Amino acid sequence: MKIEVTLGDITRIKADAIVNAANSSLLGGGGVDGAIHRAGGDTILEECRKIRNRQGKCKTGEAVVTTAGNLPAKYVIHTVGPVWNDNEKESSELLANCYKNSLKLAESLAVKTISFPGISTGVYGFPKELAAKIAVDEVKKFQSKNIEKVIFVCFGDENEEIYKKLLRE
Numbered sequence: 001m002k003i004e005v006t007l008g009d010i011t012r013i014k015a016d017a018i019v020n021a022a023n024s025s026l027l028g029g030g031g032v033d034g035a036i037h038r039a040g041g042d043t044i045l046e047e048c049r050k051i052r053n054r055q056g057k058c059k060t061g062e063a064v065v066t067t068a069g070n071l072p073a074k075y076v077i078h079t080v081g082p083v084w085n086d087n088e089k090e091s092s093e094l095l096a097n098c099y100k101n102s103l104k105l106a107e108s109l110a111v112k113t114i115s116f117p118g119i120s121t122g123v124y125g126f127p128k129e130l131a132a133k134i135a136v137d138e139v140k141k142f143q144s145k146n147i148e149k150v151i152f153v154c155f156g157d158e159n160e161e162i163y164k165k166l167l168r169e
């Protein structure tokens with residue numbers, strides 16, 4: 001799998017699947033979640049509602065998929081990151097699960113390209129360097145037949161430098 005790092009708004013990045021840093025309600029919120037629902041349109045929320053009615057809330061670390069509405073993608077994979085709570089081990093495992101479960105779902109949908117935001121690194125307060133290390137480790141560990149490219153989309157120079165440094169190592 002090729003790994004790319006890019007700076008910008010994830011709603012504008014072309015990829016088969018884009019990952020959303022959602023919350024357990026699956027009914028939208030601020031940050032990247034708000035941007036995805038705004039740019040993608042109502043069909044994403046409608047599908048999220050159906051998933052909610054079927055399975056209830058989405059647990060932390062898990063992932064569900066909807067269509068991508070008006071976004072330049074086929075799917076939005078919604079995953080719920082952990083709120084950083086100083087229990088580094090527990091938070092790290094949960095964040096790793098977000099990447100693992102999103103990649104598994106993408107793989108099952110025969111996705112070739114997938115873009116990730118920095119899950120949990122906004123209002124959920126996860127330290128950015130540790131989050132990027134977990135993201136890169138999980139992608140490198142993942143055995144894929146279908147996924148050709150993973151794009152880490154950074155929303156600020158600081159994050160971009162963190163990923164680039166990790167990928168140089």
Ligand code: AR6
Nearest residue numbers: 009010021023029030031032033118120121122123124155
């Ligand atoms: N494109 C790419 N990255 C973005 C964008 C964007 N358009 N907007 C923000 N980011 P956050 P979380 C970055 O807070 O910490 C929501 O209300 C941002 O700079 O969106 O997982 C949900 O509904 C940061 O690096 O998500 C949940 O309630 C990263 O995306 C809660 O926030 C994640 O920031 C989830 O919190």
